[in-house]
Amino acid sequence: MKEHLLRLWPEQASDYAVSVDWLVIGFTAMMVLFVVPVFVALWLFIWRYRRGRKADRDHRAQSNLPIELTWIILPFIGSLVVFLFSARLFFIARTPPADAMEIQVTARQWMWKFQHPGGQREINTVHVPARRAVKLTMISEDVIHSLFFPALRIKQDVLPGRYSMLWFQAEHSGTYEAYCAQYCGTDHAAMLARLVVLDPADYERWLQANGTQADLISQGETLYRQFGCGSCHGTASAPPLEGLYNQQVKLADGSQVLADDDYLRESIMLPQQKLVAGYAPIMPTYSNLLDEEAVQRLVAYLRALPAGPAKENP
Ligand code: HEC
Ligand SMILES: [Cu+2]
Incomplete structure (x- = not known):
């Protein structure tokens, strides 16, 4: 961690953080350019036309097209540059790379829980590899929280009942703070987490040392058996679930929905x-049997269920 003469900003743990800082600096500089001439002119006129001063107050309309065009076009271009730059950053923040490693986040009063693809679980600390895109799929078990990584310059609300997403790629190994940035009750201020960025080899070692019997997918398979999902799915009384992910589903009310994470x-x-169109409403509600981590x-x-051989109704 570098020492700065003047620590105005938290550390920059990602290239994205560097870009965000340039945006803030650029925007601030532009605002100074807009505001300073206005205030200089303001004080000049206040001084020149103050009461009692014998100044020429004969105001004849004049115009100077080149000057007017300059003060319209230059700020316009400047604003456009800032707009394009920030639109690009916004787009980057909303589009995780397809090969990003996915970590599941569950927030509750007042802690952060993390699940790795390999099944490793952590509370209030999350280990990630450096120089690799990491996507967080987040949900809350109670009220609205918000996960904020100052060193990555990213923050996103974590909602009950709906997944939200954050992604980042940390460049330097190190330990960084994370906060809940949405007031969520008595211990909101203590709802902190640590982001531990490890060099890829160290991360592999960490995974190994914290290895579990089963990865996330097989843990899901166990739950699937435990809760008897297969007693209906796999028979004619329930729709087949193979290859369902990212497909369009026809609903009983005639509409269509995409089978994304939220739909599942x-x-x-x-x-x-x-x-689902064509099926009776016999599936039991699991909301009081399963917590968000199990879901x-x-x-x-x-x-992960592969699209099986196109099944005719048996
Ligand atoms: C009693 C039978 C039954 C059980 C048990 C059951 N389901 Fe269902 N499931 C259905 C039926 C019928 C539908 C279609 C009607 C509907 O949408 O509710 C369905 C729909 C679904 C859908 C949407 C499918 C689609 O094509 O869009 C998913 C996903 C699903 N179930 C998952 C599960 C999981 C996971 C479990 C176990 C935790 C489970 N189900 C247990 C009967 C069941
Ligand atoms: Cu919170």
Whole structure:
């Protein structure tokens, strides 16, 4: 961690953080350029036309086209540059690379829980590899929280009932702070977490040392068996789940939805909410049997189910 003469900013742990800082600096500089001439002119006129001063107050309309064009066009271009730069950053922040490593995050009063693809679980600390895109799929078990990584310059609300996403690629190994940035009750201020960025080899070692019996997908498979999902799915009374992920689903009310993470989650937690066309509303509600972490495992399992041989109704 570098020492700075003047620590105005938190450390920069990613290239994205560097870009965000340039945006802030550039925008501030532009605002100074806009504001300083206005205030200089303001004080000049206040001085020149103060009461009692014998100044020429004969105001004839004049115009100077080149000057007017300059003060319209230059700020316009400047604003456009800032807009394009920030639009680009926004776009980057909303589009995780397809090969990003996915970590599941569950927030609750007042802690952060993390699940790795290999099944490793952590509370209030998350280990990630450096120089690798990491995508966080986040949900809350109670109220709205917000996960904020100052060193990465990213922050996102974590909502109950719906997944939200953050992604980043940390460049330097180190330990960075994370905060809950949404007031969420008595111990909100203590809802802190640590982001530990490890060099890829160290991360592999960490995974090994914290290895689990089963990765997230097989943990999901176990739940699938435990909760008897297969007693209906796999028979004619329930839709097949193989290859369902990212497909369009026809609903009983005639509409269509994309079977994304949120849809899979909702289908398990509140199956009557969106009924699949052609099936009876017999699926039990699992919202009081499964917590969000278990649902994340089930969703990971359902996503991994390969599209089986096109099944005719047996
Ligand atoms: C009693 C039978 C039954 C059980 C048990 C059951 N389901 Fe279902 N499931 C259904 C039926 C019927 C539908 C279609 C109607 C609907 O959407 O509710 C369905 C729909 C779904 C869908 C949406 C499918 C689609 O094509 O869009 C998912 C996902 C799902 N179930 C997952 C599960 C999981 C995971 C479990 C176990 C935790 C489970 N189900 C247990 C009967 C069941
Ligand atoms: Cu919180």
